[in-house]
Amino acid sequence: MWKDVSTFIRKHKSFVLTTHIHPEGDAVGSEIALAAFLQDLGKQVTIVNSSPTPANCSFLHHVRTIKVYPEGYTPDVIERADAVIIVDVNNWEHVGPFGEEIRKSGKPRVCIDHHQGVEEGFAGITVSDTRAAAAGLLIYDLIVYMRGEITPPIAEAIYTAIFTDTGSFRFSNTDERVLRAAADLCTKGVNPFAIYRKVYSKRWGAARLIGSTLSTLESTTDGKIAWIHVTQSMFEEAEAEYEDSDALLELVRPIEGVELCLFFKEVPGGEIKVSLRSNGKVDAFAIAKRHGGGGHRMAAGMTLGGPMATVIKGLIAECASEPGIVS
Numbered sequence: 001m002w003k004d005v006s007t008f009i010r011k012h013k014s015f016v017l018t019t020h021i022h023p024e025g026d027a028v029g030s031e032i033a034l035a036a037f038l039q040d041l042g043k044q045v046t047i048v049n050s051s052p053t054p055a056n057c058s059f060l061h062h063v064r065t066i067k068v069y070p071e072g073y074t075p076d077v078i079e080r081a082d083a084v085i086i087v088d089v090n091n092w093e094h095v096g097p098f099g100e101e102i103r104k105s106g107k108p109r110v111c112i113d114h115h116q117g118v119e120e121g122f123a124g125i126t127v128s129d130t131r132a133a134a135a136g137l138l139i140y141d142l143i144v145y146m147r148g149e150i151t152p153p154i155a156e157a158i159y160t161a162i163f164t165d166t167g168s169f170r171f172s173n174t175d176e177r178v179l180r181a182a183a184d185l186c187t188k189g190v191n192p193f194a195i196y197r198k199v200y201s202k203r204w205g206a207a208r209l210i211g212s213t214l215s216t217l218e219s220t221t222d223g224k225i226a227w228i229h230v231t232q233s234m235f236e237e238a239e240a241e242y243e244d245s246d247a248l249l250e251l252v253r254p255i256e257g258v259e260l261c262l263f264f265k266e267v268p269g270g271e272i273k274v275s276l277r278s279n280g281k282v283d284a285f286a287i288a289k290r291h292g293g294g295g296h297r298m299a300a301g302m303t304l305g306g307p308m309a310t311v312i313k314g315l316i317a318e319c320a321s322e323p324g325i326v327s
Contacts, residue, residue: 047066048069
């Protein structure tokens with residue numbers, strides 16, 4: 001699986017790395033780990049993303065070197081690079097606006113991802129392992145394959161990627177492969193409790209947002225579908241940031257009888273970002289795919305045009321007829 005990627009890396013001297021819009025722990029951790037590994041090989045690396053880095057990843061090694069497009073970007077960044085590696089995303093829409101710069105450049109591309117539905121022609125070389133719990137797990141596999149050293153900063157970044165994308169090892173994607181990798185990373189210097197504290201440290205605005213968002217909780221189909229929402233005004237009133245809402249859907253998912261839960265988040269500009277979580281009977285990916293989104297059967301997402309009330313009404317009605325909801 002890694003032979004072509006290894007050859008690609010050894011062939012080129014300088015790289016641009018990127019990931020999806022609104023990156024989280026898996027995306028940022030994977031980028032940071034891969035960048036550090038490439039630098040250890042003597043490569044030149046620049047990370048450019050279409051969205052800012054979330055605060056809960058600010059502790060990772062060299063995270064402040066990540067450039068945000070377009071404010072922190074100049075065309076010479078990609079002009080000087082030999083190649084591009086894209087992690088934790090497999091389609092142009094979710095790369096965001098920086099994706100157009102990559103396409104225009106014509107630079108050779110590798111995609112390392114674990115989501116379903118790879119876009120045709122997205123990269124010249126694609127490693128797509130939907131069984132992998134996190135993109136960070138694939139970066140771990142790549143480094144092991146290339147007999148690289150997993151230094152403490154690399155181990156911390158990979159562990160953060162796996163830790164966040166498995167919901168602190170609580171989600172159904174937590175398997176033997178995940179736990180073996182996590183155990184190995186601990187032997188490389190990872191302190192699990194320290195990372196837990198850093199990843200889940202909350203600002204006061206995030207704490208205030210919990211109450212206002214959970215007060216929007218609604219359900220239908222005898223409780224099989226549940227949803228919450230948050231608006232820009234709610235963010236402002238709580239003095240919270242967009243990323244402060246990331247874990248709130250997991251407070252709804254465990255409710256008894258819920259098969260599918262949704263989180264509707266208004267983003268600047270009026271669009272509605274929808275996150276879906278399934279408890280197994282409903283294919284969240286199938287729903288997201290119909291609306292240009294992506295993900296996995298158990299966790300997926302997409303972005304829809306507002307207003308909020310219209311989006312909620314239409315999507316909940318659609319979900320009510322899904323297999324797994326309709327017996």
